[in-house]
Amino acid sequence: MNSAYLDFVRIRFLTMLAYRVNYYLGIFIYILNIGVYYFTWKAISGSGGELGGFTSAQMTTYVAVTWMARAFYFNNLDREISSDIRDGSIAIQFIRPYSYILVKMMQGFGEGIFRFLLFMIPGMAIAILLFPVQLPTAWSAWLGFLTMLLFSFLINSQINVITGLMAFFVENNEGMMRMKRVVVDLCSGLIVPITLFPGWLAHVLEWLPFQAITYLPGAVFTGRITGSSVWQVLGIQVTWFLVLLLPMIVLNRLARQRLFVQGG
Amino acid sequence: MHAAIEVQDLRKTFKVQRNREGLKGAFQDLFKREYNEVAAVKDISFTIPEGEICGYIGENGAGKSTTIKMLTGILVPTSGTLKVGGYVPFLEREKFVKNIGVVFGQRSQLWWDIGVIESFQLLRKVYQVPEQDFKRRLDELTERLQLQDLLSRPVRKLSLGQRMRCELVAALLHNPSIVFLDEPTIGLDIVVKSEIRDFLKSMNQEYGTTILLTTHDLQDIEALCSRVIMLDDGRVIYDGGLDDLKTRWGTGREVHFQFGKATRKDKLEAWTLDLPVKWSAENDMAAKVWIPLDTNVSDVLSRVVGQADITDIKIIETNTDDIVRSIYQSGSAVRSETEWKEGITS
Numbered sequence: 001m002n003s004a005y006l007d008f009v010r011i012r013f014l015t016m017l018a019y020r021v022n023y024y025l026g027i028f029i030y031i032l033n034i035g036v037y038y039f040t041w042k043a044i045s046g047s048g049g050e051l052g053g054f055t056s057a058q059m060t061t062y063v064a065v066t067w068m069a070r071a072f073y074f075n076n077l078d079r080e081i082s083s084d085i086r087d088g089s090i091a092i093q094f095i096r097p098y099s100y101i102l103v104k105m106m107q108g109f110g111e112g113i114f115r116f117l118l119f120m121i122p123g124m125a126i127a128i129l130l131f132p133v134q135l136p137t138a139w140s141a142w143l144g145f146l147t148m149l150l151f152s153f154l155i156n157s158q159i160n161v162i163t164g165l166m167a168f169f170v171e172n173n174e175g176m177m178r179m180k181r182v183v184v185d186l187c188s189g190l191i192v193p194i195t196l197f198p199g200w201l202a203h204v205l206e207w208l209p210f211q212a213i214t215y216l217p218g219a220v221f222t223g224r225i226t227g228s229s230v231w232q233v234l235g236i237q238v239t240w241f242l243v244l245l246l247p248m249i250v251l252n253r254l255a256r257q258r259l260f261v262q263g264g
Numbered sequence: 265m266h267a268a269i270e271v272q273d274l275r276k277t278f279k280v281q282r283n284r285e286g287l288k289g290a291f292q293d294l295f296k297r298e299y300n301e302v303a304a305v306k307d308i309s310f311t312i313p314e315g316e317i318c319g320y321i322g323e324n325g326a327g328k329s330t331t332i333k334m335l336t337g338i339l340v341p342t343s344g345t346l347k348v349g350g351y352v353p354f355l356e357r358e359k360f361v362k363n364i365g366v367v368f369g370q371r372s373q374l375w376w377d378i379g380v381i382e383s384f385q386l387l388r389k390v391y392q393v394p395e396q397d398f399k400r401r402l403d404e405l406t407e408r409l410q411l412q413d414l415l416s417r418p419v420r421k422l423s424l425g426q427r428m429r430c431e432l433v434a435a436l437l438h439n440p441s442i443v444f445l446d447e448p449t450i451g452l453d454i455v456v457k458s459e460i461r462d463f464l465k466s467m468n469q470e471y472g473t474t475i476l477l478t479t480h481d482l483q484d485i486e487a488l489c490s491r492v493i494m495l496d497d498g499r500v501i502y503d504g505g506l507d508d509l510k511t512r513w514g515t516g517r518e519v520h521f522q523f524g525k526a527t528r529k530d531k532l533e534a535w536t537l538d539l540p541v542k543w544s545a546e547n548d549m550a551a552k553v554w555i556p557l558d559t560n561v562s563d564v565l566s567r568v569v570g571q572a573d574i575t576d577i578k579i580i581e582t583n584t585d586d587i588v589r590s591i592y593q594s595g596s597a598v599r600s601e602t603e604w605k606e607g608i609t610s
Contacts, residue, residue, distance in 0.1 A: 004389035011386065015377045092373045094338045095366045096390055097358045171281070256354070257340055 005106045012110030027123045030067050037063045052196035058222045061134050064127040066190050066218040072120040073153040075108045078177050081164025108157045144230040148217035151237035156213050158244040168255040189215030209240040268442050268474035269312040274344035276305040304330040306498035315472040319485040322495035323592050328478045332446050336366050349442050365440035367431050369447035374419040380430050381415040391438035405433045425456040445477045461487045482584040513587040516556040518580040523549050524573035535567045
């Protein structure tokens with residue numbers, strides 16, 4: 001493979017590093033979010049009862065780890081792609097001997113590494129200090145969680161790329177991008193864990209890719225999923241990763257036919 | 265000699281959404297969209313041999329950029345065939361683009377956040393240029409375009425002229441055999457413009473690089489191009505040498521005289537009675553004569569110079585700008601016989 005792809009990872013990482021001050025505020029906001037949900041769930045569950053199969057301690061850990069996972073996997077690839085398309089700079093991308101989408105994924109990954117090291121890890125450390133988070137003791141839970149986190153990033157980025165490429169087909173996909181953001185946050189189990197949804201809805205969500213982004217790794221980290229079941233949920237993630245490649249390829253191909261460069 | 269670019273009946277149509285008027289129309293648009301088909305390029309054909317610098321001109325919206333985008337593999341043509349450097353651009357895009365260089369005057373292809381030299385290093389990897397070749401090429405280009413001081417700066421801190429020179433380097437680092445330049449001198453000052461022209465000319469001579477150039481600055485064309493393709497409303501309306509265009513379209517020259525002593529117009533007319541020229545006088549001290557292309561200016565001058573007391577002479581050629589403006593206005597490079605005659609006698 002062309003070694004330039006790795007350079008895109010490196011350059012995006014360094015660029016993000018140059019703007020790292022912006023993310024100090026980000027850590028504060030994420031901690032605030034964790035606090036809000038921590039106190040909300042605490043109020044709802046009352047005096048230490050179970051909630052949707054989560055013990056109080058598990059719920060705290062779940063809230064902290066899923067928000068911090070989001071700090072890592074979140075990116076704006078959808079916006080970057082759609083603005084490339086809308087202002088016509090996509091033309092420049094097509095005169096280069098590389099795959100535009102792969103370059104975007106690599107840039108997203110560079111951003112991801114930055115977010116992991118300078119956003120998620122310090123954020124998690126602060127969350128552990130402030131809230132009663134229980135870290136897993138089994139090394140397999142750690143290994144499983146970190147592997148699944150990588151797939152969270154991949155699946156989320158794939159969904160972003162697909163949303164961004166829709167700009168080829170609709171004149172303005174701003175609404176679509178906003179909707180995607182809400183849907184991902186809600187349906188992935190970030191705001192409400194999947195088990196707390198009404199039965200039928202929880203069942204529907206199990207057949208959608210979103211739970212693979214947040215809920216499944218969160219469940220592994222909190223110890224709700226252990227042993228060989230970890231392999232099973234990892235399998236679900238890998239399957240979604242492969243399935244989502246298909247619309248990416250198809251959209252990319254259709255887009256080449258439809259492309260017209262805005263602004264001459 | 266091989267053809268670098270072969271285009272046959274190339275056509276591109278766009279679907280443009282038609283917005284109906286009013287609230288009712290907007291509501292209807294929600295459910296059923298209506299589209300207009302707009303042809304930007306209408307069945308054009310041309311061939312450009314290797315090593316030629318060809319100017320591609322036309323009014324705004326004539327279809328120049330659309331053609332360039334099809335030739336560079338960005339757009340897929342609606343119909344027709346094209347072959348550039350032995351490839352069909354849109355079919356084998358990644359392989360094809362390794363052999364071409366593209367500069368869009370209105371878009372930057374450098375990465376905004378990183379230094380110029382880092383952009384070049386990245387392009388080296390993107391195009392998989394061997395380190396040694398890259399070094400040699402970069403040294404040569406930085407020297408030719410005087411970029412030494414710019415290399416360490418971030419792209420966002422460059423002036424337009426500096427950036428454009430860097431864009432050229434970025435497009436040429438992999439030593440492409442075919443180069444597309446879409447308005448490369450737009451917004452640049454005269455010094456930078458002429459630097460870029462000189463550079464392109466020498467590159468063409470040294471490496472035999474084929475260059476297709478679109479521009480609105482006809483001095484670019486005059487300085488560089490042996491051949492011009494003119495486009496209007498998606499059709500080729502002229503394809504040939506620049507000199508041909510001038511002789512075919514230039515109607516003649518005008519000579520302005522200033523006299524030291526009063527010289528009447530009828531006297532001037534009498535001296536040049538057998539020549540197809542036309543005099544007009546503002547007053548007794550100044551006169552203009554219009555001389556058609558097939559008459560020598562010196563013939564006219566020799567008649568006047570010996571007999572009148574002349575203090576100043578100015579010869580005014582129809583310039584390319586005028587020629588092209590009149591072609592754009594008439595929308596055709598084929599002059600009808602009557603127009604031709606009117607041109608001579610007017």
